[in-house]
Amino acid sequence: MAFDEEDILDEEFLRxxxxxxxxxEDILDExxxxARIIRGKNLMGPKKKKKKTFLLSGIFLIxxxxxxxxxxxxxPWAYIKAxxxxxxxxxxxxxxxxxxxxxxxxxxxxxxxxxxxxxKNCSDDCNYLGLTFDDFYTPPKITxxxxxxxxxxxxxxxxxxLIDRKRNFSFESFIITHSIFSAVTIIVCTYLLIVLLKxxxxxxxxxxxxxxxxxxxxxxxxxxxxxxxxILLGIIKVMFSILKFNYNQLKQDIKExxxxxxxxxxxxxxxxxxxx
Amino acid sequence: xKDPSEKFRKLISWIAFLSIIGIVFTSIFPWVSVSKTLPIExxxxxxxxxxKNSNDENIITLSEKVNIINxxxxxxxxxVIFSYIFLIIYKTQKYSSLxxxxxxxxxxxxxxxxxxxxxxxxSFSEAxxxxxxxxxxYVFASFQYSHIILIIGIVLxxxxxxxxxxxxxxxxxxxxxxxxxxxxxxxxxxxKAEKKLDLKEASAGVKKSKKSVTIKHExxxxxxxxxxxxxxxxxxxxxxxxxxxxxxEQVEKPKTQDxxxxxxxxxxxxxxxxxxxIKKGVIPLGNPFDEQDNTPIKIKETGKxxxxxxxxxxxxxxxxxxxxxxxxxxxxxxxxxxxxxxxxKSEVKKTEVKIPDDLVLTDSFDKVxxxxxEKRQKETKRSSDFDQKDKTLERYDENAEVEKSExxxxxxxxxxxxxxxxxxxxxVKKTGEITKIKCPKCGKEGVVK
Numbered sequence: 081m082a083f084d085e086e087d088i089l090d091e092e093f094l095r096x097x098x099x100x101x102x103x104x105e106d107i108l109d110e111x112x113x114x115a116r117i118i119r120g121k122n123l124m125g126p127k128k129k130k131k132k133t134f135l136l137s138g139i140f141l142i143x144x145x146x147x148x149x150x151x152x153x154x155x156p157w158a159y160i161k162a163x164x165x166x167x168x169x170x171x172x173x174x175x176x177x178x179x180x181x182x183x184x185x186x187x188x189x190x191x192x193x194x195x196x197x198x199x200k201n202c203s204d205d206c207n208y209l210g211l212t213f214d215d216f217y218t219p220p221k222i223t224x225x226x227x228x229x230x231x232x233x234x235x236x237x238x239x240x241x242l243i244d245r246k247r248n249f250s251f252e253s254f255i256i257t258h259s260i261f262s263a264v265t266i267i268v269c270t271y272l273l274i275v276l277l278k279x280x281x282x283x284x285x286x287x288x289x290x291x292x293x294x295x296x297x298x299x300x301x302x303x304x305x306x307x308x309x310x311i312l313l314g315i316i317k318v319m320f321s322i323l324k325f326n327y328n329q330l331k332q333d334i335k336e337x338x339x340x341x342x343x344x345x346x347x348x349x350x351x352x353x354x355x356x
Numbered sequence: 357x358k359d360p361s362e363k364f365r366k367l368i369s370w371i372a373f374l375s376i377i378g379i380v381f382t383s384i385f386p387w388v389s390v391s392k393t394l395p396i397e398x399x400x401x402x403x404x405x406x407x408k409n410s411n412d413e414n415i416i417t418l419s420e421k422v423n424i425i426n427x428x429x430x431x432x433x434x435x436v437i438f439s440y441i442f443l444i445i446y447k448t449q450k451y452s453s454l455x456x457x458x459x460x461x462x463x464x465x466x467x468x469x470x471x472x473x474x475x476x477x478x479s480f481s482e483a484x485x486x487x488x489x490x491x492x493x494y495v496f497a498s499f500q501y502s503h504i505i506l507i508i509g510i511v512l513x514x515x516x517x518x519x520x521x522x523x524x525x526x527x528x529x530x531x532x533x534x535x536x537x538x539x540x541x542x543x544x545x546x547x548k549a550e551k552k553l554d555l556k557e558a559s560a561g562v563k564k565s566k567k568s569v570t571i572k573h574e575x576x577x578x579x580x581x582x583x584x585x586x587x588x589x590x591x592x593x594x595x596x597x598x599x600x601x602x603x604x605e606q607v608e609k610p611k612t613q614d615x616x617x618x619x620x621x622x623x624x625x626x627x628x629x630x631x632x633x634i635k636k637g638v639i640p641l642g643n644p645f646d647e648q649d650n651t652p653i654k655i656k657e658t659g660k661x662x663x664x665x666x667x668x669x670x671x672x673x674x675x676x677x678x679x680x681x682x683x684x685x686x687x688x689x690x691x692x693x694x695x696x697x698x699x700x701k702s703e704v705k706k707t708e709v710k711i712p713d714d715l716v717l718t719d720s721f722d723k724v725x726x727x728x729x730e731k732r733q734k735e736t737k738r739s740s741d742f743d744q745k746d747k748t749l750e751r752y753d754e755n756a757e758v759e760k761s762e763x764x765x766x767x768x769x770x771x772x773x774x775x776x777x778x779x780x781x782x783x784v785k786k787t788g789e790i791t792k793i794k795c796p797k798c799g800k801e802g803v804v805k
Contacts, residue, residue: 215409252448259444263437270379270433274426277383281403284384288401288493320372323440327365330447 135258137322138241141234141265141315145227148311151304152177152224158216158279161299177220219275223308226272230265230315237261255326262319269312269319276312279305360522364459365443367519371466371512372436378429378473378508385501387422388415388484389493401493414487421480425505428473432512435462435469453534456527463520470513477506533801540777540798586781775800 161172237258244254279302286300386401390412402410404426407419439462446455481502484490492500769786773793780797784804791804 215405252450256441256445256448259441263441266437267434270376270430273376274379274383274430277380278405281384281405284386285401285403285406288386288389291398292400316376320369323437323444324365324369327440327444327447330444331362 135241135322137258137262137318138234138237140318142231142238144311144315145230145234148227148308149224149231151308152220152227155304157220157304158300158302175216175220177224216279219278222275223272226268226275229268233261233265233268252330255330259323259326262322266316266319269316273309273312273316276305276309280309360526361443361447364519364522365440367515367522368436368439368443368463370515371519372433372440374508374512374515375429375432375436378505378512379426379433381501381505381508382422382426382429385505386493387480387502388418389491390415391489391491399491399493414490418480418483421476421483425473425476425480428469428476432466432469432473435466438462439466453531456523456530459523460520460527463516463523467513467516467520470509470516474506474509474513477502477509481506533799536798537777537800540800544777773804776802 156174156176158175159172160175240257240261249257282300282302286298383404386403387407388402389399390402391399402415404419404422407415407422410416410419439459442455442458442462445451446459481492481500484492492502494500495504770783772781772783774781775795775798777800778795778798780795782796784791784793786804792801793804794801
């Protein structure tokens, strides 16, 4: 008597068995895929290494600082024009970074402007308003060295990035270094901003102290300082956005990995999740 | 416990922005107005720079306060930037608690500095108003320049207080749970060490005190009770599904529980009989718990042997065949989608029945086979019914999920997880990609992905 499978198993049974097998295989496949994903293995091949983007913040900082240094050296910081004492004519002066270099000589009338807010009918004690002409010669020098410091910072960070390409530091250490670098830049920029803000204070003082000033038509212009202030504010903004970018990158990285959570990770469960 | 790093980051960004504005305003705005009679009657305004260069002693002393305010704003900015860096370091998870502590210190310092700034602004305006010939300059009407800086200081104070409270509350919870976790882990380690010591002592033949022995037995009993309870729990579903089948066939159920209880009474670990590997061409029959002779029958016919896989006990003397339930097949059909994480695995290998074609059988065996085939067919129908039931159940579950998702706007799935600390198994409802959970037994917090 021949004994075939067909005799024992009817069609329905076979079909059920086939479908059952298929479903089981599917489930196993899904589980396997899930397990691979959880264990950080890419299904399409080996896991891609996270590329560290060559951040141009160092180059950006060097370029911007060099432009600012150029402005500081070449362009006049401020222009002051004021009437002299009664019936003695006008006096004007440019404030440059290097005072000695641009000294106009004893014959020039600008030397007579000692106090910007020189009061009318000034006697011997006429410097009670402060802020002499010479006070404006210190900020250009400070800002010059400040921008040189920024250039050095940019070079350091550029070098670090180049070393990182060869030594391949960890992603986290790279981000921390980058953040420290941007933080130092913010601090330096803020200090330079404080130094430059002296020039802006003058406008308010001129507006308020108008009746006490000798000249009726005193002119104080500082377009370069305005440009520098906006550049510094821009650098601060960029550095803060770099800090935010770094933070968000770490946040994304944690979302992807989710392995370094401060608490226990319950990698477990029946439905396809591994239990540890 | 929600991670407040994002909230904290936003708050400190606001503090940084306000501190920069504060620095700008303190440098630009006039702080003092002095009423002069000579040479012209009127009010003269002084800002931070002019105050420093003034020849009036009172103004110079006041300028020191303004200078301190300016420095404090700058200090806040530096502290905020460092807090930002510490936050980034904390996010890297390289150093677990150190950046957190530094953030707390930084935020507390910012709070104190803000308080100091507000106090200095207030004291400065008071000092100016107390002096006869001095007054604080007005922007318009009665709104002073110093009021703008005072408002900035107050806003800074509020934001810094909020950020400090956020970080302190979070850190308090974090360190509290960490301390709990440490304690429990220490307990476990102590317990393990004690057990190891006991084992060593036992191996060395050292006599122990009665107390220690009784405690150990109790522990084992408790553990066994838990294990048996778990087995019962997991076997409930199996029982329900198999109940109908046994009732119809009027076959004795395998007394698994009784067996386990017997073994428990003997203070031995419950042992489940090992599943023998099923060869091809073997129809597995018989109860694994039957203590009868389960050796397979070999039928000799025309010089060929056929291993039926049936036991001798399955045949009666009068050739009235009473076939016992095909347990393995049943389990295979009904519980093929069983979870793997159950304590006592009921993994069943699929068996394919292959019978040689050129086999000639006796009449008695033919009868047996026909009965087996009939039963199999019945089983297939039953299994299909079971599958249908399962499907309906799944559908019900799916519907339930859909309803839940409609209510909450998120998919909710239930998982059973085991706590790594206390090994407690409990169910969890998962919403979204990552769900934070808490062990109901030991309170250990964690994340389900």
